Amino acid sequence: MKALPLQGIRIVAVEQYGAGPYGSMFLADLGAEVIKIENPAIGGDVSRQTGPFFLGDNDSYFFQTFNLNKKSLTLDLKQPEGRTVFEKLVASADAVTNNLRGDQPDKLGLTYQALQHINPKIVCGHLSAYGRDNDRKSWPGYDYLMQAEAGLMSLTGEPGQPPARFGVSMVDFMTGAVASLGLTAALLGAHRTGQGRDVDVSLFDVALHQLSYPATWYLNQGHITERVARSAHPATVPCQLYKTADGFIFLMAMTDKFWQVLVGILQDEALLQPRFSSVANRREHRDALTLEMDRVLSQQSTAYWLETLKGQIPCAPVLDLPQALQNPYIRDIGMVRTVPHPEKADMQILGCPIKVDGQRMAGRAAGAMGADSVSILSELGYSGSEIAKLKLAHVI
Structure with a gap:
């Protein structure tokens, strides 16, 4: 060097x-x-x-x-x-x-x-x-x-x-x-x-x-950001933990483009409903979408979904400390x-x-x-x- x-x-x-x-x-x-x-x-x-x-x-x-x-x-x-x-x-x-x-x-x-x-x-x-x-x-x-x-x-x-x-x-x-x-x-x-x-x-x-944008929202619009179930993002949906057959996966389809890719991969009619068609609609119907996403993703293991979604949809497993430190990836990258x-x-x-x-x-x-x-x-x-x-x- x-x-x-x-x-x-x-x-x-x-x-x-x-x-x-x-x-x-x-x-x-x-x-x-x-x-x-x-x-x-x-x-x-x-x-x-x-x-x-x-x-x-x-x-x-x-x-x-x-x-x-x-x-x-x-x-x-x-x-x-x-x-x-x-x-x-x-x-x-x-x-x-x-x-x-x-x-x-x-x-x-x-x-x-x-x-x-x-x-x-x-x-x-x-x-x-x-x-x-x-x-x-x-x-x-x-x-x-x-x-x-x-x-x-x-x-x-x-x-x-x-x-x-x-x-x-x-x-x-x-x-x-x-x-x-x-x-x-x-x-x-x-x-x-x-x-x-x-x-x-x-x-x-x-x-x-570190309050960042929630502070800006409150200072300018009086909006109070609150905790959302499943560690979800306060405004963007889907962006949270979802259930799989053997645990959880954190999935972040932060844009309409990612959402369309996700829907294409999951191939489930319920996700094509108009109420899920845009970021604003998905935010309004967050709870309903969570039920549908849990239903679909619970059909397979976390490992299955990670393999299926990798490189196409931002997603990650939820690891405990030993799992995180035993992850081969962290050794591969030094x-x-x-x-x-x-x-x-x-x-x-x-x-x-x-x-x-x-x-x-x-x-x-x-x-x-x-x-x-x-x-x-x-x-x-x-x-x-x-x-x-x-x-x-x-x-x-």
Whole structure:
């Protein structure tokens, strides 16, 4: 493979747990040197101790999931000597990113205002729960809280049931990805103009933004989007779960063209009724169409319909987690990669969804806490004895 797109970019990451590390891992995958700052006083990133599955001392599968290809530098930013090390690192870096509470970047001096005198080109990325410029800036916050307050839980699950969260922390992951997009855009600007800046992204803002078109409908037309049975699309029919002889299939005939193709394949007279002839009619008679589709599709297995419809009608099986990860297709496309780890030589991790020059990037396991401290400090000009003193003082 050619040089990766972000090769030569150095990013200092003051981060822990999920959202921040998830986003910066994309940057590391794409070739950036991401130096993860871990506080030795608290054992580093808290996710090193997030179970239930561990990899030796102070490491876990959870931690590895979000920290591939990164370096680890132990550093207590609150000690003067630690601040000195940090500022030397900033002088050599392109960006500093953090996912702290909104009031912490100012207190710790992680903003552009605090760092521009060291490096005018430095880009400072801030990922927080609620942002840094409002009366919630000091509030802690997590993914599930955002799903609740931004209205996402009210749209998830079956009608008549309690609100439900997504099965995984999608707000964390979306916010991490958006933060890395913002940081990359600011890096391009800084390399063009020589001027750095702050870039802010919050969990709440991203969660609210995910309301997308239901928000636009409500803000302009007062329309309230509600949950629809069978995880159906609120406006387009058929687009939902349907019963088969042995389970369910998710089928999406989103346009009249797809509907005509589907009717031609299914060859059932009831589906030719005028009340099903257009998108608007199908939406009006959704419940009746569901009964007819269930009747037809229940005559054969899910596997049969997938084979019959593939490549013609957008459709998918409904798999549980083991089935999804045992699906031969994900191995064929390289979405599972083996990343050797000292405690598990054949550790498996999901592959990066970004391809460069038609290839997925290789993965390197996250190292032990502080594994790169000596090499990074040596590069910054610290001697062996100076590094030993920093370690003795618990700065690193």
